[in-house]
Amino acid sequence: MGKIKIQVEGFKCDRCGHEWIPRSKEYPTICPKCKSPYWDKPRKKKKT
Ligand SMILES: [Zn+2]
Numbered sequence: 421m422g423k424i425k426i427q428v429e430g431f432k433c434d435r436c437g438h439e440w441i442p443r444s445k446e447y448p449t450i451c452p453k454c455k456s457p458y459w460d461k462p463r464k465k466k467k468t
Pocket residue numbers: 433434435436437438451452453454455456459
């Protein structure tokens with residue numbers, strides 16, 4: 421066996437850029453680092 425690359429599903433906070441792998445299968449409600457509930461919400465774009 422050589423070196424392999426394992427890919428797992430993770431999440432990335434849109435606010436602070438923190439990346440983590442969830443322990444439970446439940447969708448995280450907040451970012452574990454900055455505690456933002458809007459971690460998965462993209463920043464608002466200006467409407468044209
Ligand atoms: Zn965050």
